[in-house]
Amino acid sequence: MFSNRYRSVKILGILLLFPSLAWYSNRENRFLSFAECMRDPTRYQGAEVSNFLEPRILDVDDRRLLISQPDGPLEIRIPKGFDGVFPEGAEIAELKPGDSLEAVTVFRLPGYLELKAIRGAPLRRLKIVLSILPVLLVGFILLRTVRWRKGFLVILPDTSEASDKSDRSGNFKL
Amino acid sequence: MPDLVTHFASAYLVNRGWKIARGAVFFYLGAMLPDLITRPFHILFPRLLPATLGLHTPFAAFLACWLISLFFRVDQRKPVFWLLFSGSLLHFLLDAAQRHLTGGYHWFFPISGQTYSWGFIWPEDSIRYLPFTLLAAGLVFAVGRWRKRKRRFRANG
Known part of the structure; x- marks a missing residue:
């Protein structure tokens, strides 16, 4: 499931599954108008x-x-x-x-x-507007913690607080 | 759906409580993922709603998490996948608490089109409770910071 074997086939397969699921969902959820x-x-x-x-x-x-x-x-x-x-x-x-x-x-x-x-x-509109904030925050943290290296995304080690053992094995700073 | 601030804050509280492994940002991302792959489409293009209902499901979330993890280096794929997927399951758990007049969530799509929910709160109630949710998350954050500072102070003598 996670190996490099047939990686591109797996990626392509999943990418094709999404529109198929959307098509099937559209067919199954035909609302009476x-x-x-x-x-x-x-x-x-x-x-x-x-x-x-x-x-x-x-x-x-x-x-x-x-x-x-x-x-x-x-x-x-x-x-x-x-x-x-x-x-x-x-x-x-x-x-x-x-x-x-x-x-x-x-x-x-x-x-x-x-x-x-x-x-x-x-409150629906407010809910939608507020929902943008955590997306921006997570996007910002991802940009700081993930890099593209040699064809793969790589999570950078958290070296900012190397002296703190709990942090080294713990979370990205949040 | 509760708003994404509530989903994020809930993921943060769960993370602080259970000390989820390194890379908690993927758990937070997972907690928002089911909405991220569906809501923008049907909010901007309302006619797409029937098509997106099947994508706001555990099966579609599983596929999305798997897809994202495949872009990572081979040794990091498994943890990334599980962090994303457990975050997504937390998302569905919160969504299941909601009550709707019409529709609901198709938990077992594509096997079944049945919708289930516990019906405790209306979708916009999460906005009304947001100050309390944020207060709880803020308190946990502040206590965590205080304890960390105390530990560092002790370590430095």
């Missing part, structure tokens, strides 16, 4: 449409929700007395334009989506 429901409305009456692509709230009031999708804005109707807002106890009024969301909807005739459950995720 509103557009698909509209192609045969009677067949999809009552079907659940829940996997939206990076949706954001464009507009919201008591009766309808407008979300962004790659194909354009999508309207979702909110039934009267709707109480499917998560986390439990939250209300529709707490949802704001610009927020990310997770939603479960049901396709209804003649051709609209009705909200079944929703969860606003206003």
Whole structure:
């Protein structure tokens, strides 16, 4: 598994496996979309449409929700007395334009989506931005500790605190 | 997914607790790897989401760790692989604690498309808990520094 024998074949094989896995995943995770429901409305009456692509709230009031999708804005109707807002106890009024969301909807005739459950995720953008910081930090440490030598990556020995035994057998300085 | 700061801080705490071998940076990298090979693609290109779901799995992480390790010198491949892969498993452990309205993680992909999770916290809750997570990591870091300085002081007489 780790030897130099057939190394390039192993690398090539794994590199080919990734697009294959992505293709298989794409085939296995075919989400029902509103557009698909509209192609045969009677067949999809009552079907659940829940996997939206990076949706954001464009507009919201008591009766309808407008979300962004790659194909354009999508309207979702909110039934009267709707109480499917998560986390439990939250209300529709707490949802704001610009927020990310997770939603479960049901396709209804003649051709609209009705909200079944929703969860606003206003912190999603912050989560994505903050996630860049540790990537930069780890990248910086990797640049300091790894070098390209004679066709291979090599981890440099930690000589900065050679007098400290625990460090020599321990971690890169972090 | 919890944010990567939480994943990184958790890996740091585990590393400090268990004194993982030299090259801890690979453990940290492994703790972020499943998100690094999937999230940028479906955040920038939302239509790729169905394709990336199968790559945020232990099997794909195993392959990614193996691939990365093959670029290292032969004597360093095994430790690099295990550090990366154990970091990735820690990542999946944290992800498993999450709750979703829709979807979830395909732990046994490509054998099974079933999704499982324990459902303790919502994905963005990690941001709310982040000050506490960072405080814990900062405390451990500070105590580690203090102990190291004390040891050096004693060694120097």
